Amino acid sequence: MELTEVIKKRRSIRKFSDKPVSRELLTELIEAAALAPTASNLQAWRFFVADDPTLVREIDSFSPGLSGHPPVIIAIASDLAEVERRGSKNSLVYGLMMDASMAAENLMLKAADLGLGTCAIKSYNDKAVHKLLNLPDTMRLEILISLGWPEGEPRTPRRKPMEDVLFWNAWEEPEKSTADRTPEEEPAKARKPENDKKAVGNQAAAARTGGAQAQQTETLRFDKKELQDLLIYMITSAAGLPGEPHMYGPLRLIESSRRLAGMLSAAYGGEVFGELTALIDAGKGRNMTDPEGFCEMLQEAAAKATELL
Known part of the structure; x- marks a missing residue:
């Protein structure tokens, strides 16, 4: 080729x-x-x-x-x-x-x-x-x-035209008409406020549904390995998110992980689940007051989770 x-x-x-x-x-x-x-x-x-x-x-x-x-x-x-x-x-x-x-x-x-x-x-x-x-x-x-070996043929991603990425000798502002802008490129003030309200409403509805589902699933006995793998994934995801500008994401994710650890401990026992629960409980409150300490807790939790393998 x-x-x-x-x-x-x-x-x-x-x-x-x-x-x-x-x-x-x-x-x-x-x-x-x-x-x-x-x-x-x-x-x-x-x-x-x-x-x-x-x-x-x-x-x-x-x-x-x-x-x-x-x-x-x-x-x-x-x-x-x-x-x-x-x-x-x-x-x-x-x-x-x-x-x-x-x-x-x-x-x-x-x-x-x-x-x-x-x-x-x-x-x-x-x-x-x-x-x-x-x-x-x-x-x-x-x-x-x-x-x-790929399974299936991946789609061809859209690439920027050369006039947007190629500059000869010095920078020049690329020209772009309003008609060429995607919805994501439109200024925030130009977007319709009702769309934002609808998005907020959808998020609230999803939160209510998620809460009801959580109450139902707490009483069920799940497959231990599936829960264990999910726990590992969630802790690791939280450990990688502090680099993002919003710190609520890691806090919610690690809190979800803490609840799963408690469920696993109650259903199956195990010293590691209890240690994870205590570690997260002790460090999750640092999210806003001590970001570095919070990040250290996330890394400790991820390392501790390797003992479940």
């Missing part, structure tokens, strides 16, 4: 088949990744290929950005000890992520050439993935890539 054709063919795949990927093909991908440019020829990236189904599933549980049940997950990490030894301080700040990104692109283009699908993400719990891959503290995770 010609390079231009490969570039056009590559897509972010979020649905994979059960067909396994051979280690021979996986080695080809890593060889392509390792040919990417690297600042000062540091070659500090390290590639960790998870193809054991149990390990893949565990990493997936702690990576909200992954979807489609990939058969393989590739972690690209940077060897900080190597960088320190070579004395490249600038690489520690920005070069390593750039190197990892270029290696990832090489890998994803080679995968597309072989008919494989990939999707690169940054949404994962760093401590949990470190623990699952048994990485030393001197390894910094940069990117996770889900990989496998």
